[in-house]
Amino acid sequence: MERLNQTSSVSEFILLGLSSRPEDQKPLFILFLTIYLVTITGNLLIILAICSDSQLQTPMYFFLSFLSFTDICFTTTIVPKMLVNFLSKKKTISYAGCLTQMYFIYVFGYTDSCLLAVMAFDRYVAICDPFHYVTTISHQCCVLLVAFSCSLPHFHSLLHTLLLNQLTFCDANVIHHFLCDISPLIKLSCSSTFLNEIIIMTEGTVFLVTPFLFxxxxxxxxxxxxxxxxxxxxxxxxxxxxxxxLTVVALFYGSIFYVYLQPVSTYTVRDHMATIVYTVLSSMLNPFIYSLRNKDLKQGLRKLVGRRKPQAAPS
Structure with missing residues (x-):
């Protein structure tokens, strides 16, 4: 980042957020604080239920527990900074902080994408080749699939972060967004962004579409x-x-395709709602979607809550 600091007059960015009206800030703070707490609680309960119930020690729930952990990390990368900005008059983020946030947004977002593809593969083997399920989806295979899903996104995210670091930002530093995303950042640059846009439309599209096609x-x-x-x-x-x-896939990919499968130049404030869906709402809704439609998981959650109640009674 030393190179950019020498060629750019911008050391920090201003995140305009979801609304610039002062009267909207406290209601938005309460709304997103509630969403964040529900997201953390719901996903932690899913993880604890899976870890504590022997009946849930299967590949499908093994993958689901990692999806829940990734969702916690994903929303934590975004929402706490939003909450601070809602209550702050100076809604700034440092240059390094902006690139760091963007890096982890892509890491956890694409990890979600890969894990959804892995879970689809698990369902495919379970239904289409049930007699070989135990040998095909072995514990070693599960670990390798999760390791691949968690490591590959780092290379993708690093590529886009390094390319963005080569751009020059002159005077414009106002990001019309509630997070540091590559499209609004590219629009602020006063240097050529041709290479960045080509990489986004080629490598980025391939990386995004491949898990969905799978x-x-x-x-x-x-x-x-x-x-x-x-x-x-x-x-x-x-x-x-x-x-x-399928419900989680439709919610996640429907919103993410709306945002990213379009030219950078067409990115507008209207894309904020779609971004909220795949970054914040999807992570909050996933535990409800899986638990409400899954009898085994509901039973595991009841056992988990039931074990906690007797411990609290004597005190």
Missing amino acids: IAFSYIRILIAVLKIPSAAGKHKAFSTCGSH
């Missing part, structure tokens, strides 16, 4: 296999195991 392919195969099941009860059971995952 998920789509898995569910096409699942659909074909389920339609061959003769009984209606068998079809319903097969679809019920995939319903929660």
Whole structure:
């Protein structure tokens, strides 16, 4: 970052946030503080329930626990800074802080994407090749898939962060957003952004679309296999195991495609709501989506809460 500090007059950025009206700041603070606390609590309960219930020690829940952990990290990268800015008159973030936030947003966002693809693969094997499920989705395989999902996004995020670090920012330092994202930052640069935009539209698109295509392919195969099941009860059971995952995929990818599969020059304030969906709301809703539609997970949560109640009674 030394190079940029020598060629740029910008040492910090101003995040305009969701609203510039003073009367909106406290209500927004309360709203997002509530969302953040619900997100942390919900995802922690999912992790604790999976770790404490022997019936949930399966690959599907192993992946879900890491998805919940990633969601906690993802929302923590974004919401605390939003909360500080809601109560602060000077809504600034340092240059280094901005790039750091952007780096981890991409890391945890794309880790979510990879984990959703891994979970689709797990469902594909469970439904389309159930007799080889135990050997195909072994514990070693699960660990490798999670390790791959958590490490690969760092290379992608590092590439875009380093390329952004080569840009020069002259006087404009106002980001029309509530977080440091690559599109509004590129629009602020006074140097050529051609390489950045080419990389975003090529490498970025491939990295984003590939997991989604993998998920789509898995569910096409699942659909074909389920339609061959003769009984209606068998079809319903097969679809019920995939319903929660499909809902999460639709929520996450629907909003993220809306934001990123468009030219950088067309990025506007209207994209804020879509960004909130995949960065904040998705992480909050995932525990509810999975627990409400999954009997085993609901039972695990009841056991977890039931164990806590007797401990609190004597005091």
